[in-house]
Amino acid sequence: MIEKTSAGAAPRIHTSVARDLGVAIVSGQYQPGAVLPGEIEFSAQLKVSRSAYREAVRMLAAKGLVESRTKTGTRVSERSRWNMLDPEVLAWAFVNEPPEPFVRSLFEMRLIVEPAAAALAAVRRTEPQLARMGQALEGMGRHGLSTPEGRQADQDFHSLILLATGNEPLASLSSTITAAVRWTTAFKYRKNAVPRDPLDDHGAVFAAIAAGDAAQAREAMTALVSLALEDTNTVLGD
Amino acid sequence: MIEKTSAGAAPRIHTSVARDLGVAIVSGQYQPGAVLPGEIEFSAQLKVSRSAYREAVRMLAAKGLVESRTKTGTRVSERSRWNMLDPEVLAWAFVNEPPEPFVRSLFEMRLIVEPAAAALAAVRRTEPQLARMGQALEGMGRHGLSTPEGRQADQDFHSLILLATGNEPLASLSSTITAAVRWTTAFKYRKNAVPRDPLDDHGAVFAAIAAGDAAQAREAMTALVSLALEDTNTVLGD
């Protein structure tokens, strides 16, 4: 839950190279099918050793962004092979302003997954999980979404619901969805379009989950995400 | 769609080391929190160079399975950080018989995602996509699920539906879900529990999508996955 992001992260070269290349790829700077310069040339150009460069490429390959073959070289994979659900890939997609259809797609996915997850969580959540949801909700109310603490609490809330489904693959979507929540929220605030206070919506979801009412939880979560999508649409000028 | 798996794949050392380690981790041979032996010792033990070993570790780190820190060493991450939706991780999970709750979780996820995807596909699919779905369906009927060709057609069918949603993040679940379809089907047949012919179920989904009937598509897909889950339950002895 409490992800320590920037603090203790020692800057490792292969990681930053992977990040830079990854951002360049997902933002379209390298089109799918394009071949990267050879290892020796490219690593020299980036002012890093071949080993560090190769490790970076391995990371990108593990996320489906590139494929390396002897003689052919390293080429950018087709978009359909990209692992868009990988939290890092998603984060890279939001470094530059992502295309509007992509943001809508994320909300569409949330509208599919989160209501169902809320329904499952309503009947499966344990007491400690419920307590932590309450704490997150309280944190949202206390700090507000304009502060990092409040946003963290928001993400925690959504994450906890997915966790409470007791479904591990579904919980893996947690990092993806919280990333989506994080970036779209930041996006909205960057545009100075501060929407309604979403605390009531979250409260309704929490109440339904606390009551163990699956149908109500599904409905409340649907409303929550729909309203968030509306807000985003307003910002995007729909 | 047509994934060339084993054919032209040259065996690269870092890939096979990553696979072996990945399988060992997801099958619980290395518990979360456990630290792997040091690079030098472990790479020597595996009879590979340190560079190859490090590249393998970078791949595992990219999938969230391990975390490396100086001095601390490389340790297996908490399960909640694992990228279970990564196609390779999922494949690794099925190398050894995965725990039963995990298989159920996958079906639960399919039950959430696929009906919604079918509904979207019904209203968004293009004619070429519909044609390819028809071909896949025909391929299933012609070869049957006992042949690799028939199973491939089955996976293609499900994959095409996710693709036809026009939702990129959702389409990323395609490889995950087809992997789930692949392994559970193989699992069932390995147990010699050949179930009903699922062709009619698929036909109903196809018809609804062809007709552009979203509600009907959702319903038919729900029925399809539910029946598949029932079959699996029978095999698992529920």
Added chain:
DNA sequence: GCACCTCTATTGTCTGAGTAATCGAGGCGC
């Protein structure tokens, strides 16, 4: 007992060399 310092073990980074696989060109037979 506590704060600080040193020391050591471990990953991170770099360099340079040699290996293996693959694609394309050129030669050969028909």
Added chain:
DNA sequence: GCGCCTCGATTACTCAGACAATAGAGGTGC
């Protein structure tokens, strides 16, 4: 001319060895 085969060059892959940087452990002084 056309198809097949051989050969060579290009590229990623693998290996070995060295040094740097960092974060813990353990000792030291107060």
